[in-house]
């Protein structure tokens with residue numbers, strides 16, 4: 001269902017726009033309950049645009065993380081970048097692209113974050129360790145901070161007046177850093193939740209300098225050792241992720257009013273995973289941390305309130 005690029009595919013007739021958006025809706029709903037719920041709180045035009053962006057991101061991630069990932073080479077990613085360029089010149093190739101091409105017309109977005117995400121996925125082809133947090137942060141920017149930048153164009157920036165009303169210039173404060181911070185916070189959360197799953201694939205995203213700081217070894221991690229060293233290491237990483245959430249929060253008030261509730265909701269739902277990891281005694285080896293649906297529903301009114309007052 002998630003088609004990988006087929007460069008030699010002959011010309012085919014593509015889905016009409018409403019069907020393409022419906023396809024993107026279905027894929028978003030299937031693959032991410034959390035972000036899908038967030039989009040349901042948006043006005044229809046923004047919601048559809050986020051589905052289109054989600055699907056492009058999902059397809060990009062699938063290239064290195066999906067069932068066909070073994071077949072992906074740097075050449076595959078090069079072809080995917082050419083595919084991207086075709087979309088940016090208004091030429092959809094697959095049904096899902098029809099929605100993204102329309103979204104790009106309605107909400108102009110720079111191509112850079114899309115290219116950067118492909119570069120991030122490429123890192124997964126040749127890296128399975130990160131020595132320092134600085135190195136990991138670059139990866140997190142590329143695979144997730146970029147999502148913040150892409151989404152911001154759709155979410156919209158509230159116009160802020162600086163200076164007196166009779167002055168001509170009206171400047172907009174662009175909360176770019178905050179959008180990137182929320183992506184990084186989400187990705188760090190994702191990494192902490194998936195430590196066990198990634199270890200089974202021989203991957204360690206936690207910076208090795210942090211393992212060393214807490215005297216915890218790669219072997220300990222592959223054996224799923226949970227002791228004070230691990231608990232302290234995890235507490236440190238969770239605190240770092242929470243710092244990025246906090247950094248992102250001040251950007252939300254710079255967004256259009258109708259985007260603040262969905263973003264607060266997505267933020268709280270994803271950050272909630274950190275609380276579950278703590279409640280599970282930092283066991284990310286045998287238990288997958290998730291926020292149960294009734295708890296998700298409880299977050300929604302709190303997120304609404306924050307969107308009104310913060």
Ligand SMILES: CC(C)=CCC/C(C)=C/CC/C(C)=C/CC/C(C)=C/[C@@H]1[C@@H](COP(=O)(O)OP(=O)(O)O)[C@]1(C)CC/C=C(\C)CC/C=C(\C)CCC=C(C)C
Pocket residue numbers: 031032033034035038039050053054057058061143144145147148149151152155175176178179180182183186187190248249251252255262263266
């Ligand atoms: C509500 C809203 C605007 C959501 C955006 C939804 C969107 C377009 C998500 C794209 C997700 C995606 C498939 C990215 C590919 C790379 C990747 C896998 C990144 C990880 C996402 C979750 O992955 P996964 O599928 O493994 O997770 P679950 O199993 O579903 O838990 C990431 C963790 C990155 C997600 C990053 C964001 C959603 C960016 C958030 C930032 C903003 C919306 C900017 C807000 C603006 C300001 C000013 C704060």
Ligand SMILES: [Mn+2]
Pocket residue numbers: 061065
């Ligand atoms: Mn992934």
